[in-house]
Amino acid sequence: MLRLNQVHAGYHSSEVLHGIDVELQQGEVVTLLGRNGMGKSTTINCIIGLLPIRSGSIEFDGIELQRLESYRIARLGIGLVPEQRHVFPNLTVTENLLVAAANYANSDNPWNLQRIYALFPRLADRKQHAGNQLSGGEQQMLAIARALMINPRLLILDEATEGLAPLICEEIWQVVHQLKQQGQSILIVDKNLHTLLQIADRYYLMEKGQVVGHGPAQQLATDQQLQTRYLGV
Amino acid sequence: MLLFIEQVLNGLQLGFMLFLLSAGLTLVFGVMNLINLAHGSFYMVGAYVAATVMLATGSFTLALLLALLSAALCGLLVEIIVLRHLYQRDHLDQVLATFGLILFFNETTRMIWGRQPLFMDVPEAFAGSVEILPGVPYPLYRLLIIGIGLLVAGGLYLLISHTRLGMRIRAGASNRSMVAALGVNIRWLYSLVFALGALLAGFAGVMAAPVFAVESGMGESILILTFVVIVIGGIGSVKGALLGALLVGLVDTLGRAFLPDLLQWLFATPTANSIAASLASMAIYLLMAVILAFKPRGLFPA
Amino acid sequence: AVKIGMVTTLTTKAGYLGEDIRDGFNLAIEQGGGKLGGIEVELMVEDDGRKPGKGREIAERYIKSDKVKIMTGIVFSNVAMAVVPKVVKDDVFYISPNAGPSALAGKRCHQNYFNAAWQNDNLHEVMGKYVSDAGFKSAYILAPNYPAGKDALAGFKRFYTGNIAGEVYTKLGQSDYAAELANLRAAKPDAVFFFLPGGMGINFLKQYAQAGLNDSIPVFGPAFSFDARLLKAVGDAAVGVINGSQWNHDLDNPANQTFVAAFQQKYGRMPTLYASQGYDTANLIGSALQATGGKPENMTAFRAALQKAEFDSVRGNFRFGNNHHPVQDIYVREVVKDASGIYNKTVQKVFTNHADAYAAECKL
Amino acid sequence: MSEIVLHTDKLCKSYAGLRANHNLDLQLLRGEIHALIGPNGAGKSTAIAQLSGELAPSSGRIFFNERDMTSLPVHKRARMGIARSFQVSSVFDEMTILQNLALAVQAHHGHSFRFWSNINRHRSFNQQAHALAEQFGLEQLQDVLAGELGHGEKRQLEVAMTLAGDPQVLLLDEPMAGIGPGGSKNLTRLLDGLRGRYSILLVEHDMDAVFSLADRISVLVYGEIIATGSVQEIRDNPAVQQAYLGESEESAHAQA
């Protein structure tokens, strides 16, 4: 479904990604792992078109993404929960949810306000509050909910559980799990290694802008040595 | 007393005129968060085109249509050629670029229409006056401006606060790339909205043309005033802009109308006249300073 | 060729004033076949943008780099105040085609400074005289709150004997006059006199008419708001207004007839009084050039020649007073409308050989 | 019995009808690490903002070393020794890491109305800044602009800056957020090393860190403290489990 082929990219004069290869099949949950600053978010920015790549290619369902503008990429059905949330501060919760709502996956049971509010009752309480009046965790919920509202075919979660209370984290993981079972493809970056490796099908390990290992998630879960070496745990 | 009521009315009317001018700016500056000094230029384009067409054909409807069209077109071109590159930039870069646009537009109108002011008459249908208070005839055209001001305010409010388009514009103002990453063609959207802003400015120009002088540079002095209005009201809010406009209109009018008489209690007539005149000139700036001193984000911050 | 430096206002809203001065001046040169008074001249024109500092800059360049001995062109008093004293001190002649601030006519007059148009107050004085002569018992008067505005109303009052129903100073650059008009209506004067140059005047007149006031209270003003180009922009609202001017296109003298016809032919529009002043200034300079054989360096002779003012003014009767300001006839005109459009018709001569009020203060 | 450094008395904050903090009585003892936990939107950041002075309380009072400082502005509190970190990284993007830290150091060295000498050559500031960078493992990046840092690195800088002024009290708002698992461990170790030297109020959702660091824990729910106690007491508190911790991690995974 998604294939990154020898992607090079960077900011200003420095190159951050030095030839990344990542693949994700329809219905798969894939995770990118690596220490801070290794290029996970940069990879994601390249996929969604927020950062132009310098060479290589990115394909989604056979369509080359690297020349498309972000909005076109999103319309192909990629939903993003960005690092640092980026909820719209001047829009209310409801508006944040509706602003881009769509059904790109042509789902029969698309996400709508009702379902979202059932999922995050906390947001339902805050419906009329502006984005910048929410607590950090509430913003995080909103960012996830907002991405769901476009009913993406591929959902990208970049540190989606950052700042969430354990209880909510659990709920989020359950949602991810549910989505997975419904056949949703997911690309996920998170620091909750333990849970992550249980949900993900496959992993990619990144180090200094390169992929230094990949395989089935189960395998990494048991490979303490690899974890220590590349993740410091 | 009658005079006082009449002056209050005048103040409100000036307020509506100012609002009409501010409407487009509310959209472009308040909501899209783009500092466009050339906004006054679209106002000027609207007025010039309307005056020219009216002079040539005598039809107000045609003049209005063509003026709106050309203002919007100018806006679209300006957005595509210049401003599109500057959304991500510092506000100040926008200031410099749009300052350049002002120079360009002013000189271009001068080259096309010459240096002298143009004439535009009040459309036949609204030429007369109505007696709104006993003994006080009020120009029908000014009533029309009030009506249109209200309509535009309502329309703009609905557009910004209650449509998806409005949400997207606001979202884009705070984080452009995130809106794009959610599948919205923000670039095209902003071009359109900018054109709409220009159209509103042009509309204000058409409405102002029969009342004010149509001349090159007419947009600049007005521009400052409209910025004042929006800032007093609170940036990004239509309600704020409307109230700000009415407040400015009232303060300005009442200041001009009654300060000289008030000051005569304190000073001899010539001094009073002179002081009153300078105070009246400063009134709206005083108003703005006072409001911002106590409410640093304006009356109704969005 | 003798160089003449023109500093004038071509940009800003008032750009058309400078344009007309320049065009009038150029017309005279063209009529002389590139010569004024038989002497070849080269006219340099630059825009001061209505900024005194910039005007000064240009003047300095003319003097230092181009070695100009004759300068002209300034439209606005504040620019003139910045430029003229400096220029004349540097032994350069300055002949004003428009601005005539009182300071330069009185205490600070200078032997090298001549004004070929008027002293600022003249056109207001004539209205004061006319309005009282016509029997209007009370007048409501308005002007912007700046020195020229105050001078204007002072000039009007100098010759107006009736009662002042109201004296109002408006904001410079004001566009809405609803408040003033309401007060004015309430004051019930017999007549209104206003001095609101440029766009301000257009706005005032339009709104005056729209408020239905011009049926009840007649309006008077100086020529500045009623020149041929502004009339086009004001439209019907100006019809019937009486205004004071030292010149009109229908003044009956041969020089004027030639000028008006030639100007219309060359530029395709009616000349304004500014154009007439530019034209007169050029011919005045021409007369002095002729008398001195094209040698303005010969300052005493050139000055004497200027002072004689031996040229055919389009105003007819024209000479200089002791302070180098015109002593001239001043008329009132009425704005009329007929098949050929809106224009000014001379009504009557109000002042004959009128000099300004400051001449006595001048020690020349 | 250790003394109280910072405490609040019936602290309340409401936003247009919403009670973000209600009658908060919070006590921070000298040298302890006191964790403040609670569901999202419980009012933790609000509490920190009131303690640091950014938000004026609706009612109630705040004492620092027995001194009422409810109405002191932010900068005065900071200079008295109350340092805070922000939940969303809030560093000087256009300055290098070293400059960021040096500026933080500078804040506590008298006034800065010094107009002449070049700050980049200021030895003592730079030395202290460098030492901080080292402490947080940022020394390699010290000449990189903060705006070009990855998210996690920024978080580290964020925390490092709070230590610069040698404060008495640290108010840390989710310092671990965004730091990877390895990094969290390091930071936990680091904070552990600070124990005793500073009094730390720690807001954090990373329960591993909280349980291993905290001397005491207060639990905030809907703006009110529902429990305060030792790690074990809180872990075993059914109300806390229900409102915040949820079922134990194992069962969650089993469900997944």
Added chain:
Amino acid sequence: MFELNRKTIILSIALLALVLLPPLSIALDESYVISSMSRVLIFAMAAISLDLIVGYGAMISFGHAAFVGLGAYTAAILGFHFHEDIAMFSFPFEFSGSNQLLISLLLAMLVAAVVAAITGMICLRTHGIHFIMITLAFAQMLYYLFISLDYYGGEDGLVMLARNELPWVDLADDSQFYYLCLLFLVAYLVLSLRLVNSQFGRVVRGCKINEQRMQALGFNTYWYRLVAYVIAATGAALAGALLANKTEFVDPGLFSWHLSGELLVMVILGGMGSIYGAVIGAIVYLLLEQIFAAYTEHWMFFLGPVLILVVIRARHGIYGLLQKWWTANV
């Protein structure tokens, strides 16, 4: 080190050119250049002072010209009273103006500082666009005030009968006046560079980037910003007083938002937050205006698009371009 050299070389060449300008232009018989370059240098000073707050403090003032105006009027009014020998005030001592340059400059700075401190206290409560507008408001008030100050000429302005005096220097001589301006500019430039790189400068820059964080670190940002604002105002007043001496004339136009806008344009054009940029911006803007104006009366038609082009092409103004150039070629 090589980068630095390249930069140093260019700067030295520029300085040398400025120093040699008067003899050269006299030799070429274009002596008016001296006087018009004096004006450019003076505006460069004003632009630097604006850059101090705009580029380093994020205080975008749309009323900076007001301080230029105050400085200019101070000098002119002092001169007016001196030449007319009318007392300005007679309590506690009688003072009837002065024509000493140093006194003019000092008083100009003082007046501006006082006004800046008072208005600044109010202005600095606001941020961003509100700050832009409130500074504009105060400047407009001063503008209308001076327009109606009949005693000092109102809108007609006030003529200075002669330039101020300075021991050993003949200010009436254009070249000497030019060198004085150059000296002031260079001194002011050096001062400003020191300032922005000082402890104080870094605090102000910190306030620009993240004021909330600055407070949390323990800085009383309000005072630092206010002091920066006052310092900038005195710089503008200094330029104003020199300008009054240069033109020997002042008028309320000096307070107008047009001039404030033009100063901003110079700063942005040159490249904000670089001090040198302000100088470059002033020189380029004023020269472009002059050059275009010399060729066509429709100069705005050409100047406008040039400005636009620079904004779109150069991210950090002309200085940014230069910087790119002298770092790229290493």
